[in-house]
Amino acid sequence: MKELLDATATLAASYLEQAGTRPVARSASLAEMVEAIGAELPDEGVDPTTVIEDLARGVDPGLVVTNGGRFFGFVEGGVLPAALAADWLTSTWDQNPGFYALSPAAAAAEEICRRWLCDLFHLGSAWSAGFTTGAQLANFAGLAAARHHVLANAGWDLEQRGLFGAPPITVVVGQERHATVDRALRFLGIGRDQLAIVDVDDQGRMRADALPAIDGPTIVCTQAGNVNTGAIDPVGEIADRAHHAGAWVHVDGAFGLWAAASPELRHLTDGVERADSIATDGHKWLNVPYDCGVILCAHPEAHRAALRLSADYLVRNGERQGSDWTPESSRRARAFAVYAALRSLGRRGVAEMIERSCAQARRIAERLAGDFEVLNDVTLNQVLIRVGNDDDRTRRTAAAIQHGGETWLGTTVWQGRTALRISVSDHAIDDAGIDTLVRALTTAAEA
C-alpha cells in the first residue's frame, strides 16, 4: 500500500509542478481518449500501481488544467494545498457523513464548517448547513426548504399530501437567473408557468422596484454573482419587500456570496443575511476540489422537514445526521476539505483571496480596455469583453485561444451580443498568468 500511495503522490506532485507550463487544454476526441485508457474490460485484474500509472499516462492529453493559474473559463476554482491534502485523506478514511454513527469525525467537521461559514458570511449562528455536490443541489435543497415552508404557512402538509392539489406556489426569479435554478424547480414539481420573471438592470441585477405584487405561497429567488457580469442582486431591498408579503427569499450565491467574507467587498452583498436560504459553492471561489456546495438555511426546522430521510430520527440528542441536510443518504465527507481550506487561509486569508481575484479582474479589464470593448462594470471577478464589435471575430478569438493551449476562456452571449467571458476564480492566478491571458488575447484578436 505504501508503495502505491508513494507512487501516486509522485504522479500528483509532478502534475502540479507542470500545471503552470503544460498546455491548459488539448483537443482530444472521446474515441481517442477511450482508446488511450483501454476499451475492453480485462478478464484478469491488473496490479494497482500499473493501473494508476497507465491511467495517469492515458488520460493526460484529456486533462484540462483548471488549477494552474492560467484558466479563465466558466467560473472554475483551483485547489488550495491544504484542501487537496484533506481530500486525499477523505478518500483514505472512507467516511460516510450520512449518519452520525458512521462518522462522528465527519459530523464534527460539518458542524465546525457550519459555524465558520455562518461567521464568515455574517449569518446567525443557528443557521443550518448541508454539504452538497455543488450549487445545483444546494439550490435544490434551499428551494425544497422554501417549498415546505410556504406550503406549511398555507396550511398544507406537503410531506403527507404531496404536491397534487396543493395551493399553487409562485416563484419570483430574475431574467438573469442561473439555469440550475430552473432545473432545481423542475425537480421540485414547479414549472415555467409558475415563474414570475422580473426585469433586470444593465448588469443583470434583478430590479427591486419591478417585483410583482406578492400574494399566496411565494418564493423569491435572488442571485449573488451573475455568471457573466458578476453582478449581485439588491438582496436586502428585495428581502424587505418579499418578507413584508410573507414570501421566502432564497439566494443563489454560488460564487458571489464570497464577497461577504471581505470587509472591502461586503457592501455588495448587503442584506444576504436577511435571506431565508443561501446556496453557495466550495469548489468555485473557496478553491476546494470538486464536488462541494453548501446550502445555508435560516430555518433549520424547514430545512430538515424538507430533506430528512425518516421521521424516526427526530430525537437525536445533539447528534448531527448529515442526511437531514442534503438530498443524499450516503455521500462523500466534503467538509474535511472545506475545513482545511478555511483553516489554512484564516479569516484574513479568505478575504485576501477574494479581494485578489477582484483586483486581478479589474486589472485585466484596464489592460484590455484599449483593444477590446469591456461590456460590464467589473465589480467582482468577472470581465466580459468583445472584439471589434463583431460576433464572429469574438468567437474566432476564443477558438484561437482555446486551441493555443497557453490559457483558456469561453464565450457567452450578453444582451444579444457574443462576448468573451473571463473569470478569475483560481487562487493560483498571478501576474504571469494575467500577462499570458492579455498577450494571448491581443495576439489572437489581431490575427
Ligand SMILES: *Cc1c(COP(=O)(O)O)cnc(C)c1O
Ligand atoms: C456555478 C453556478 C451554479 C451551479 O453550481 P454547480 O457547482 O455547477 O452545481 C449555480 N448558480 C450560479 C450563479 C453559478 O455560478
